[in-house]
Amino acid sequence: MSADLPALARHAWGIRHHAVRMGAVQKQGYVGQALGVADVLAVAYFHAMDMHADDPEWEGRDRFLLSIGHYAIALYAALIEKGVIPALELETYGTDDSRLPMSGMASYTPGMEITGGSLGQGLGIGVGMALGLKRKRSECFIYNLMSDGELGEGSTWEAAMSAAHHALDNLICLVDFNNQQADGCSRQVLSSEPVDQKFEAFGWYTQRVDGNDLNALVEAFDRARHHPEPVPRAIICDTTMCKGVPFLEAREIAHFVRVDEQEWALALDILQQGKPQ
Amino acid sequence: MSLSRRRSKWLARTPVDAAERQLTSAMIASLGAEGLPTVSAPFGHALVEIAHQRDDVVGLTADLGKYTDLHVFAEAFPERFYQMGMAEQVMFSAAAGLAKEGLTPFATTYAVFAARRAYDFIAMAIAEDNLDVKMVCALPGLTTGYGPSHQATEDLAIFRGLPNLTIVDPCDALEIHQATHAIAAHKGPVYMRLLRGQVPSILDQYDYQFELGKAQLLEDGAEVLFVSSGFMTMRTIEAMRLLRVDGIHCGVLHCPTIKPLDVATLVKHCAKPGRLVVTAENHSVIGGLGESVASALLQNGVTPAFRMIGLPDEFLDAGALPVLHDQYGISTDAVVRQVKHWLAH
Numbered sequence: 273m274s275a276d277l278p279a280l281a282r283h284a285w286g287i288r289h290h291a292v293r294m295g296a297v298q299k300q301g302y303v304g305q306a307l308g309v310a311d312v313l314a315v316a317y318f319h320a321m322d323m324h325a326d327d328p329e330w331e332g333r334d335r336f337l338l339s340i341g342h343y344a345i346a347l348y349a350a351l352i353e354k355g356v357i358p359a360l361e362l363e364t365y366g367t368d369d370s371r372l373p374m375s376g377m378a379s380y381t382p383g384m385e386i387t388g389g390s391l392g393q394g395l396g397i398g399v400g401m402a403l404g405l406k407r408k409r410s411e412c413f414i415y416n417l418m419s420d421g422e423l424g425e426g427s428t429w430e431a432a433m434s435a436a437h438h439a440l441d442n443l444i445c446l447v448d449f450n451n452q453q454a455d456g457c458s459r460q461v462l463s464s465e466p467v468d469q470k471f472e473a474f475g476w477y478t479q480r481v482d483g484n485d486l487n488a489l490v491e492a493f494d495r496a497r498h499h500p501e502p503v504p505r506a507i508i509c510d511t512t513m514c515k516g517v518p519f520l521e522a523r524e525i526a527h528f529v530r531v532d533e534q535e536w537a538l539a540l541d542i543l544q545q546g547k548p549q
Numbered sequence: 550m551s552l553s554r555r556r557s558k559w560l561a562r563t564p565v566d567a568a569e570r571q572l573t574s575a576m577i578a579s580l581g582a583e584g585l586p587t588v589s590a591p592f593g594h595a596l597v598e599i600a601h602q603r604d605d606v607v608g609l610t611a612d613l614g615k616y617t618d619l620h621v622f623a624e625a626f627p628e629r630f631y632q633m634g635m636a637e638q639v640m641f642s643a644a645a646g647l648a649k650e651g652l653t654p655f656a657t658t659y660a661v662f663a664a665r666r667a668y669d670f671i672a673m674a675i676a677e678d679n680l681d682v683k684m685v686c687a688l689p690g691l692t693t694g695y696g697p698s699h700q701a702t703e704d705l706a707i708f709r710g711l712p713n714l715t716i717v718d719p720c721d722a723l724e725i726h727q728a729t730h731a732i733a734a735h736k737g738p739v740y741m742r743l744l745r746g747q748v749p750s751i752l753d754q755y756d757y758q759f760e761l762g763k764a765q766l767l768e769d770g771a772e773v774l775f776v777s778s779g780f781m782t783m784r785t786i787e788a789m790r791l792l793r794v795d796g797i798h799c800g801v802l803h804c805p806t807i808k809p810l811d812v813a814t815l816v817k818h819c820a821k822p823g824r825l826v827v828t829a830e831n832h833s834v835i836g837g838l839g840e841s842v843a844s845a846l847l848q849n850g851v852t853p854a855f856r857m858i859g860l861p862d863e864f865l866d867a868g869a870l871p872v873l874h875d876q877y878g879i880s881t882d883a884v885v886r887q888v889k890h891w892l893a894h
Contacts, residue, residue: 378678385649390673396639397674400646400654403631407607408650427670430639437634 275319275490281548283353284314284486288516289543290349294365294372296536301366301374304520306346308484308511309417309448313350315489316415316446320497325355328383332412335401337386339394339418340448344376347384356383392425394418395445399431402440402504410442413497417446421453423464429474435504436475443504444496445476448483450511471506483509517542577692579870580780581721581749582787582881588722591748592685593621595729596655600626606733607647609633609656611640617657617687618745637667644682645674653681653733660686660701660742668707675738676713682738685729689718689742689779690831691860691877696867701742702860706836708740709808715761716807717741718779718831718838722748724805727759735761742779751783752803764811766818770800773888774818774853777829778804778838781858781879785829788884797892807838812845819846819853826853827888831879834859856891858884 291306317323321334338347348365351357357371364370371380377387386397398416405412422428435443447467451458459465471478477499481488489509496505514520517539520531531539581587600606600622612635614620623630631647633640637658644654663671663686675682686701693699708716715737719728725748732739755767764776768789775785782803789799802818804811819826819842826846828839839857846852860877874880878887 387673387677390669392638393642393670393674396642396670397646397649399639400643400648401650402646403643404647404650404652407647407652427638427642430636431642434633434636434639434643438631 277486277490278548280314280318280486280490283318284310285516285543285546285548286353287313287346287349289540290352290359290362291345292517292536292539292543294345294348294362296540297363298366298374299533299536301345302342303345304452304513305343305419305448305450306349307515307517307520308450308513309343309346309509310349310515311484311486311489312417312446312448312509312511313346315486315493317350317354319490320493321415322412323354328356332410334413334415335385337388337394337398337401337414337416338376338384339386339388339416339422340391341376341387341389342374343417343419344372344374344384347376348372348381351381351383357381391419391422392427395428395431395435398443398445399434399438399440402435402443403438405442406440412442414443415446416443417448419453420447420449420451420458420464420467421461423447423467424462432471432474432476439502440504441499441502445471445504445506447506447508448511449508450513452513468506468508471508476504476506477501478506478508480508480510483511484515516546577744577746577748580692580744581751581783585749585751587747587749589747590618590621590745591722591725592729592743592745593618595726596622597625599730599733600629603653603733605651605653607631607652607654609640609644609647609654611635611637611658611662613658613687616659616745617685617743619655619657622655637662638670641667641670641682641684642674645678645680648675648680648682649678653683655683655685657685657687657743659699660689660704661699663740664701664704664707672711676711679713679737681736683732684738684740685743686740687743687745691865691873691879692744692780692831692870694868694870694873697864700865702833702865703836704742705807705832705838709836709841713738714808715739717761717805718807719744719759719805720778720780720782720803721752722750723752723757724759728761728805731759731761744780749783751786759805762806762809762811764802764804764806764814767801767803770798771824772797772892773799773825773827774821775799775801775827775829776804776815776819776838776842777801778807779831781829781831784879784881784884787881788888791881791885792888795889797888799888804838804842807841810841810845812849815842815845816849816851820851824853825856825888825891827856827858827891829858829879829884832859833862835862856887858887
């Protein structure tokens with residue numbers, strides 16, 4: 273499928289913009305992850321996946337699982353950009369009675385397929401959904417977005433082994449490799465490298481790409497969907513935390529961004545200056 | 550018992566005569582009194598009946614199909630059976646995924662592996678989403694002599710705190726058959742304790758029909774009311790008969806649904822004045838049926854004389870089931886002994 277890269281760049285920018293605005297509402301949040309993974313989400317939602325924004329439970333949709341529930345702000349931003357959630361609603365992010373709680377839960381938000389947050393569960397649920405879709409002779413794909421820190425959870429590897437054993441060629445695992453987790457750099461907390469070779473050894477068709485390069489992502493998603501072998505597919509996406517807001521990118525502690533009030537405005541200004549045409 | 554206490558017990562021990570030694574066993578058939586008829590794999594056969602009627606029913610196991618009677622289903626419906634390997638976390642996650650796609654998964658393993666290893670996955674992937682996953686788990690409580698690694702003595706305590714979850718502890722082959730149909734018809738997640746293999750049948754002596762969420766009075770009695778679940782209802786029925794021979798008039802209220810508890814029925818029968826209420830369960834006395842009943846009664850202003858029969862708060866010994874059941878107070882004889890002791894004091 274040919275991709276409209278300028279349009280994807282605008283959507284990725286939109287996702288970043290929504291995420292920073294939500295961060296400003298709560299004055300905190302996993303904004304760094306959202307900025308980092310915005311390009312991956314833009315390609316997923318505006319290039320690869322089939323879905324109806326006005327009917328997020330349409331049976332024929334490709335399913336997107338957010339295993340990393342704490343990245344909810346990123347997915348909300350994508351769902352707002354897609355038109356599933358009204359943009360006005362971002363003002364309610366993380367407040368009482370909001371459909372957009374700080375951690376993503378299926379029962380709260382249209383377009384949120386699972387309750388993530390307890391890490392290491394999304395890929396296993398994806399295995400079951402992929403089996404279920406095959407039972408229904410559906411050609412839809414399951415996309416599971418997880419983080420590199422989540423690779424420390426053993427259940428991830430149970431699920432990886434299971435997906436290959438059951439030949440789940442309708443399951444695409446996206447690993448956001450930003451090398452950051454709660455206690456520091458992932459490679460120092462618990463190294464999962466070489467991640468791509470591990471997935472390959474588990475029987476997956478695996479690619480590793482620059483997760484902030486839209487063209488590379490488009491090609492990787494296309495190859496993942498059209499790969500001819502009956503095996504599950506992984507795309508390891510190396511991303512940069514806080515991508516698009518250089519003064520935040522430069523910060524050491526980026527797992528959970530707390531910035532001064534005026535810095536939110538500054539971040540929005542910087543984003544505004546970089547808005548694609 | 551601590552390791553050192555257990556070691557000193559071995560050191561002080563006189564060797565048992567080889568002829569008297571009983572074999573370590575997980576034979577469920579031995580749970581019933583001698584002469585009780587048994588039925589083979591009641592869960593597996595019930596599930597096959599249901600699957601003939603319903604295309605949405607699928608089965609999963611974590612390398613324990615033969616030991617949870619799911620092999621009966623796997624043989625009848627191989628295309629609807631998923632072998633997930635020795636990986637309980639992904640099995641329950643995958644069951645959640647299948648349920649999200651509109652199927653009704655029955656997932657089996659041993660109760661210890663569900664409750665201890667996969668709890669977070671059951672809590673978040675299944676119960677929080679209120680999915681139609683039926684977890685049917687073998688070796689509940691003290692039904693194997695293999696020691697604490699296989700004895701799920703605290704599974705009810707663990708699962709009772711989980712919102713949305715229905716918990717069933719059936720007594721015998723008849724009830725397993727009926728309860729399997731009932732949980733399949735129920736919307737929402739269910740944890741059912743399973744007696745597998747050759748399972749004794751005792752409730753067919755009564756005009757019994759399992760109802761999800763209902764406790765049922767099997768027999769009334771003026772002096773003692775047993776409130777029991779699981780195979781302990783076999784034991785309380787047998788104990789009731791033995792005690793009656795000695796002139797002690799007992800009744801049995803069978804309470805197979807642990808959650809939600811049938812508080813109305815419990816209150817109705819336990820409020821009857823002048824009799825001792827004795828709960829009996831194949832579970833630790835902490836957090837199971839007994840404490841659930843005590844809490845329900847107290848909160849409803851019912852305060853009978855009250856005793857609990859259950860497993861002690863310790864990791865249990867390995868050994869032969871009949872020996873262990875007697876040692877830990879849940880054999881029929883031990884039930885009789887305890888009731889006589891309480892009535893005398």
